[in-house]
Amino acid sequence: MDQEFLNEMRTRLREEKVRLTETLEHLGVRDQTVRNKEDFDPTFPQYGDTEDDNIAEVSDFANTLDAQNRLEKSLEEVDQALGRIAQGTYGICEQCKKPIEVERLKAFPAARMCLTCEKKR
Numbered sequence: 001m002d003q004e005f006l007n008e009m010r011t012r013l014r015e016e017k018v019r020l021t022e023t024l025e026h027l028g029v030r031d032q033t034v035r036n037k038e039d040f041d042p043t044f045p046q047y048g049d050t051e052d053d054n055i056a057e058v059s060d061f062a063n064t065l066d067a068q069n070r071l072e073k074s075l076e077e078v079d080q081a082l083g084r085i086a087q088g089t090y091g092i093c094e095q096c097k098k099p100i101e102v103e104r105l106k107a108f109p110a111a112r113m114c115l116t117c118e119k120k121r
């Protein structure tokens with residue numbers, strides 16, 4: 001991998017990390033990183049006391065948790081990709097150990113597998 005390409009991917013991964021972290025903060029799950037904790041506490045929405053209101057509350061809360069899980073997983077993948085750049089193993093397919101397609105990395109900098117292996121999953 002040439003250094004220029006690695007630098008570009010590192011920059012993009014760092015930007016992605018900032019974006020994911022900020023989104024998680026908005027969801028109220030990264031309260032340890034912000035000063036005003038009260039603003040970011042995960043709150044169970046209260047729409048009302050009727051049966052329908054209660055269903056909406058539970059469903060919104062579940063959606064938030066779902067979004068949170070997906071964001072945390074993405075953040076983990078971005079972190080791992082940054083780790084691979086630091087270790088010099090970035091861009092190598094985890095499965096077949098061949099280089100991952102450059103076009104694929106450009107489209108998805110945190111990719112861990114080449115296109116062939118990804119399709120086989």
Ligand SMILES: [Zn+2]
Nearest residue numbers: 093096114117
């Ligand atoms: Zn592969």
